[in-house]
Amino acid sequence: MNEIIEKIKNKVPFELKNKKRSRIWSLRVIVSKLYYSLDYENEPQATRQKVTQLLLYHGQFSKEEIDNTFQAAASETTDYSIEFLKQHPEVAQTAALKSKEFPEEGEGERIKEIKYNLPRYG
Template sequence: MVQKIKQKSPFELKDNERSRSWSLRVIISKLFYSLDYENEPQATREKVTQLLLYHGQFSREEIDKTFQSSAKETTNYSREFLKQHPEIAMYEAGRNKEFPEEDEEQEGERPKEIRYIFPHYG
């Protein structure tokens, strides 16, 4: 797939909007999961976006819409998020492991990270 992007070979799509958006979702999913998505979800999103914009078959708006439809807020932080928010990293390191139910009470107050969840395609 990356070779197809580098060569700017068009992806074969049916001539309807639903097929186009589904195909883009599959392409993004495959690219996203082939990169360091667990540790760097935002950097991975940016890399996938740049690859697809370079390829030229899809617009930024289409790409952004696909990512937004797969966005999920979580407190299961990535390394990338913790590097950008050292105060959260310190909090996470110091959480009381003896009383995890106290952490659950504070769950609603904690900042949320945006992660992307795509189906896996073979």
């Protein structure tokens, strides 16, 4: 992991086969390693932005390629992150109303957060 980060900081290209499939797989591994090394549980969107900025600074992958990698791993959830609750205080309030004291409150359609389920590599 440290080697990948050093290459990104120093703008050193990764050795990739020229095949499209190999490039996509390599990017997926790099994005996954970077994403899980940061505060992804509490700040999934900010983490995505950090990873995207790092890789764009590095210059070997396009924004479209990086976005496609994240979009392929995106999923909707109501298991909210701290980042999401700070951006949507009404959701936190609704969750509080659904407590044992007011179980009938807060029913209905729940807003969903996008998180990323990237594969984990050893």
